[in-house]
Amino acid sequence: MDHSYASSQEIKSYLSAVTFHYGIDKYISLRSQVTRAEWCELTSKWTVSVHGQGDFECEILVNACGILNNVQYPRIEGVDCFKGPLLHTAAWDENVDLGGKKVAIIGAGASAIQMLPVIAKVAGSCDVYIRTPSWIVPPAGGDKKGNFEYTKEDKERFQNDSEFSLSSRRKMESEFNSMYPAFMKDGEAQRALRTSLEQSMKGLLRDPALHDKLIPKFEVGCRRINPGEPYLEILQERHVRPIFEPIDKITSDGVVSGGETRRADIIITATGFDTSFTPRFPIIGREGRDLRELWQTDPISYFGLAVAGFPNYFMFLGPNTPISNGSVMGTLEATSDYFVRLLGKLMREKASSVEVREEVQADFDAHTQDLMQDMVWTGPCRSWYKGDDGKVRALWPGSSLHYREVLACNRWEDFKWKYRGNRFAYWGEGLSQVETSVDASDGDFAYYMEQYAPLPLEAYYLAAKGWTTKNRVSKSFRKGCNEVVLGDESEGSMIEPPSVVSV
Numbered sequence: 160m161d162h163s164y165a166s167s168q169e170i171k172s173y174l175s176a177v178t179f180h181y182g183i184d185k186y187i188s189l190r191s192q193v194t195r196a197e198w199c200e201l202t203s204k205w206t207v208s209v210h211g212q213g214d215f216e217c218e219i220l221v222n223a224c225g226i227l228n229n230v231q232y233p234r235i236e237g238v239d240c241f242k243g244p245l246l247h248t249a250a251w252d253e254n255v256d257l258g259g260k261k262v263a264i265i266g267a268g269a270s271a272i273q274m275l276p277v278i279a280k281v282a283g284s285c286d287v288y289i290r291t292p293s294w295i296v297p298p299a300g301g302d303k304k305g306n307f308e309y310t311k312e313d314k315e316r317f318q319n320d321s322e323f324s325l326s327s328r329r330k331m332e333s334e335f336n337s338m339y340p341a342f343m344k345d346g347e348a349q350r351a352l353r354t355s356l357e358q359s360m361k362g363l364l365r366d367p368a369l370h371d372k373l374i375p376k377f378e379v380g381c382r383r384i385n386p387g388e389p390y391l392e393i394l395q396e397r398h399v400r401p402i403f404e405p406i407d408k409i410t411s412d413g414v415v416s417g418g419e420t421r422r423a424d425i426i427i428t429a430t431g432f433d434t435s436f437t438p439r440f441p442i443i444g445r446e447g448r449d450l451r452e453l454w455q456t457d458p459i460s461y462f463g464l465a466v467a468g469f470p471n472y473f474m475f476l477g478p479n480t481p482i483s484n485g486s487v488m489g490t491l492e493a494t495s496d497y498f499v500r501l502l503g504k505l506m507r508e509k510a511s512s513v514e515v516r517e518e519v520q521a522d523f524d525a526h527t528q529d530l531m532q533d534m535v536w537t538g539p540c541r542s543w544y545k546g547d548d549g550k551v552r553a554l555w556p557g558s559s560l561h562y563r564e565v566l567a568c569n570r571w572e573d574f575k576w577k578y579r580g581n582r583f584a585y586w587g588e589g590l591s592q593v594e595t596s597v598d599a600s601d602g603d604f605a606y607y608m609e610q611y612a613p614l615p616l617e618a619y620y621l622a623a624k625g626w627t628t629k630n631r632v633s634k635s636f637r638k639g640c641n642e643v644v645l646g647d648e649s650e651g652s653m654i655e656p657p658s659v660v661s662v
């Protein structure tokens with residue numbers, strides 16, 4: 160990586176190297192668009208249709224279609240009449256040359272903030288249409304500013320000094336992971352963060368008139384916060400113009416806002432994605448229910464990874480997973496680990512299907528929405544984290560670390576497990592894994608016996624004399640969590656033998 164913010168090409172080349180190195184490329188079929196998936200109750204299998212390739216059967220279907228890739232162009236009058244190139248940040252045309260051109264950018268979210276400093280370097284002029292400003296935070300995890308370039312020495316150190324590499328990454332991740340308390344409405348941490356960001360943004364915005372326009376009125380975090388100090392700086396350059404009047408319409412050669420037409424050669428829409436969670440192809444579960452219809456108005460899931468009525472169907476980053484505070488990678492790892500454990504149980508026990516219980520899913524939804532009332536995400540801003548009805552659908556009711564902790568427990572009781580026959584049939588002839596697998600036993604069939612400290616002779620002595628554990632505490636000895644309390648020596652209480660002794 161050359162820069163602290165890796166480019167899309169760098170990320171792509173890294174992912175290609177990962178798939179090659181770990182030999183997973185052979186399992187990946189590129190250019191394969193799934194167009195339909197249907198559950199069959201009889202066979203307990205999914206049939207997945209792939210465009211131009213036919214139908215495939217599988218026992219488990221994992222949907223990893225992502226939530227930020229269904230490009231959304233703005234719904235603005237005349238948008239189709241524009242004669243020049245109309246780009247979207249996530250539908251880029253490398254052939255469009257921006258050099259010296261009049262560029263109009265619509266949007267002021269993470270994509271616009273990340274893109275502007277790069278575009279402004281080559282464009283002749285940039286008009287940036289800002290409907291809602293974003294909170295701008297300093298860069299995370301480093302002392303250097305903005306998108307700095309790694310030196311040759313930096314890169315060598317990352318390569319050769321694994322401790323330095325790990326501690327640098329940990330520092331960054333830790334900073335993000337510690338932010339959750341700041342997202343509690345009216346909390347101390349929110350107030351402190353707000354004050355400090357107001358100050359840092361004012362410091363970067365030379366013209367006080369811009370303070371009112373670019374410093375949000377809503378809570379920090381209500382919509383995504385952005386490391387974007389270069390964005391604020393570049394917005395004030397001579398050839399860059401922030402425009403705050405709403406767009407009236409788009410014409411064949413420009414954008415009309417506040418009654419004024421500004422010419423543009425190229426329009427870049429940084430207007431985000433369809434984040435409705437509605438699947439883009441039919442997913443037909445039990446009793447012929449289509450997830451697209453079920454989720455049309457209110458997508459509810461279990462922990463963002465399963466849905467009632469859709470057995471053996473799992474997903475990454477479904478409704479209400481932690482996507483707000485920091486990297487999603489840790490979250491995705493936690494979800495993957497959970498899936499591996501769940502599938503391990505399913506396969507080991509030869510279960511034919513597993514489906515989350517509807518009432519558990521409903522409880523999760525109710526708890527989530529209850530908690531959200533105290534979080535900044537239900538604040539007075541527009542954001543893709545919530546629907547038009549104000550319901551927060553994109554975020555987990557807790558921190559990323561909390562999500563990891565929750566998923567570290569199996570919670571198999573939240574699911575309905577079905578078996579083809581007797582649920583214990585997989586026991587077979589009753590041999591343990593240790594007995595059937597040489598690797599597992601290593602020839603040791605008493606592996607469970609552990610080193611214990613011998614009982615103190617005192618215990619033998621006192622027990623033989625008829626001492627009991629009933630009376631007052633005078634002496635105790637511990638083993639693990641259990642405690643044996645001996646009788647009161649001073650009183651020499653010789654009572655009847657104890658009814659219960661827990662060791």
Ligand SMILES: Cc1cc2nc3c(=O)[nH]c(=O)nc-3n(C[C@H](O)[C@H](O)[C@H](O)COP(=O)(O)OP(=O)(O)OC[C@H]3O[C@@H](n4cnc5c(N)ncnc54)[C@H](O)[C@@H]3O)c2cc1C
Pocket residue numbers: 191192193194223224225226227228249270439440475476485486487488
């Ligand atoms: C500009 C941008 C920057 C981001 N930066 C960060 C960041 O710095 N850190 C971070 O943690 N997150 C970031 N994110 C969030 C990012 O989306 C996720 O972290 C990450 O990409 C999620 O991975 P994913 O595999 O779930 O989804 P995706 O990366 O979106 O992958 C989904 C894949 O499914 C494919 N697909 C969709 N529908 C079908 C279908 N019907 N059939 C077959 N394939 C299909 C898509 O083509 C795509 O290849 C960023 C998002 C954007 C848009």
Ligand SMILES: NC(=O)c1ccc[n+]([C@@H]2O[C@H](COP(=O)([O-])OP(=O)(O)OC[C@H]3O[C@@H](n4cnc5c(N)ncnc54)[C@H](OP(=O)(O)O)[C@@H]3O)[C@@H](O)[C@H]2O)c1
Pocket residue numbers: 227233234235248265266267268269270271273288289290291383406429430431432541542543
């Ligand atoms: N490096 C990163 O980590 C990174 C970078 C980019 C994106 N992302 C991820 O992708 C998500 C989406 O970011 P995004 O910026 O692409 O989308 P976004 O956050 O949804 O922002 C879309 C922007 O377009 C504006 N907009 C939409 N329609 C408009 C219209 N008709 N007129 C004027 N403005 C209009 C919105 O204004 P309103 O707010 O007023 O609606 C908003 O400013 C982020 O939240 C983040 O999770 C991450």
